[in-house]
Amino acid sequence: MKSNLSRPLLFTAALASSLGLYSLTSKPTLAPDPNNAGLKLPAGFGALVVAETGGRARHLAVTPEGNIFVKLNRPKDGKGILELHPTATGKATVAGGFGSYGGTGIYAKGGYLYASSDEDVYRYKLSAKGEVENPAQPEKIVTGLLNRGEHESKSIVLDNAGNIYVNVGAYSNSCQVKDREKGSMGRQNCPILDSAGGIWRFRADKAGQTYGSGMRYATGLRNVVGLDWNQQNNQLFVMQHGRDQLHDIFPAMYDTKQSAELPAECLYEIKQGANAGWPFLYYNGLTHQKILAPEYGGDGKKLADPKYLEPAAAYPAHMAPDGLLFYTGTMFPEKYRNGAFIAFHGSWNRAPEPQKGYYVVFQPFKNGKASGPWEVFADNFAGSPEKVASGRADHKPCGLAQGPDGSLYVSDDKAGTIYRIMYTKK
């Protein structure tokens, strides 16, 4: 009762003081939206809507100058990349657009902006003001990446040695002879892995590289959308989208409830040559076991060959991790530093069970290793618990980026909202 009374009082006091501040200074200041952009956040954090782009905002990049580049899944008015310039309030204005191609990947590093279509990787020189100098004349870094319409997006990240890493997703759910058909078994040795289902590495500074000139850096990864370079242990981490439809394909082996909870979405720590085991296995996050896939003789219990990579951490099934970011800023409290944020786009494959996700998770890290249980960091992108359950979310978090002051930016590819989350406690 007491807290019920004091809360509105506190709020009124806060409002009065901020109004007072406003009347004293005419200078606009950075502040969260009164409703924190509709998000539920831990105590001490606030959020604002940076911009409503109205496009399918996939990944985004923020330059040291605070300019924001947003990659659209489909070009809007002929522009596949939006350039936003910040204002003092934290709101940004769309200054322009360029790049006639849709896609997912975008990353800024070392004075360049890198962006991908579903087949190619481009780079644009950034000016001293962090603006793209020649939007119509990018260098084509990589051409002709495999796109067979399924798991087609190409996510990108750079290391500190001049390499760029590109996801080439498998054009299949589980490498069946007939993709997603009931009872169809797995193709022997899964030939898809020769050209997809892994991470490819290219030089970041060399134009005109073909698919074949790249190196298959890691394999056995069904589809990766969120990936990032960990600066602490100088290593690649990726989030895999786990396989779908265990019940639909093998109804005698899995009921709908098991199918909704299996397999886990996994975080992998990737060394050169790593093999995460898709399509031969899936990870059971409830028993912490690598299970032999039913397409390859599994019965839901048989364990897979132990030679395959163990996940660094596991999360509930089908939540579609689309963004991964290691937090290197100092704005957020100590516990967040060098930990990972993961944007879960939200599930569909849990039906008829309620859907799950549509939030940003925090995964603590210690010395470059996932350490301790994950927690939901930013919630309510969907708009309500009912919209989570039905999967009819208002917003779907997709990309993550860190601003120069340590703010966390989140893009939404459903409504095109760009969010900025800040630590506001003094």
Add this chain to the structure above:
Amino acid sequence: MRKSLVLLALLALAGSPALAQKKPAPKAPARKAVAASSAAVLKGKSIYTQNCLTCHQADGLGVDGLNPPLAKTDYVLGDKTRLIGVLLNGLKGVDINGEEYHGVMPAQTYLNDQQMADVLTYIRNGFGNKASAVTVAEVKAVRTGAKK
């Protein structure tokens, strides 16, 4: 085309909605359409729940960018031969209502003619749709490749 325009103009001139309502219903198209029976819809719903719901969802609205909606689309409400063909052959890489979808629809040939007719009749009359039934004979005709 011209005739119907004239007819529309006449109707507009006639003005009174009561008058328009009293006009005899337009003649059914030459091909006889069978109305959906509630028994077929009920059986179709059960087949839908078991085999289709994961992708197309309980509300038939599909999944953004992956699995197309079944509500109010020409693919479901239009040409039945094409619709039956989707169950028999699967579907991939087709824009629906101007949107791209990247999900893969596998062939559903484990369903027999009756089950296909029922589930298609259900989706043509569920999710706010209203269209004629799909008959076993129509499914059989497409499955055997015979043109009507």
